Amino acid sequence: MGGWMHTNDFFGHLVTTSLTGSSDRPEIWSLPQLDFAAYHS
Numbered sequence: 001m002g003g004w005m006h007t008n009d010f011f012g013h014l015v016t017t018s019l020t021g022s023s024d025r026p027e028i029w030s031l032p033q034l035d036f037a038a039y040h041s
Helices: 002-008 026-030
Strands: 016-020 037-041
Touching: none
Parallel strands: 016 037
Antiparallel strands: none
16 A cells, blocks of 8 residues: 555655554564554553
8 A cells, every 4th residue: 555655646645654552563664665653552
């Protein structure tokens, strides 16, 4: 989805996500399609 957003969003919005403390997904932090990721508990 992030790749599609970068290609089709003509306004150049950042692609972001957030994770909670109970969803430990280390692979998300290195996705090249994400511009910003936040962690919260």
